[in-house]
Amino acid sequence: MDILKLDYVLASLVYSLLGVAxxxxxxxxxxxxxxxxxxxxxxxxxxxxxxxVVAAMCLGIAIIVASAIH
Structure with missing residues (x-):
């Protein structure tokens, strides 16, 4: 049950919303x-x-955001 701690879930949700924004x-x-x-x-x-071209740009931005959050 260590994986499903509330602070881990909350941090994941915050970082996900931040990345999407x-x-x-x-x-x-x-x-x-x-x-x-x-x-x-x-x-x-x-x-x-x-x-x-837009799809490639979106993937590039997504990789940069994911790397920054990770």
Missing amino acids: VFWVAFIIIDKITPYDLWKNLVEERNQALAT
Whole structure:
């Protein structure tokens, strides 16, 4: 039962929420600095090449956030 201590669960939840918040802020900043609307190009125009680049960017940010929290 040492694994399921309340402080470990609470710390995991706090770090998870913090990581998601940092990831979301980073995505919004990147969306603002690009010369076009990422969401419109991804959803409405279905730009597959842009979707691949955004996916790679998301993975990169996620790895950086996970490493920083770890």
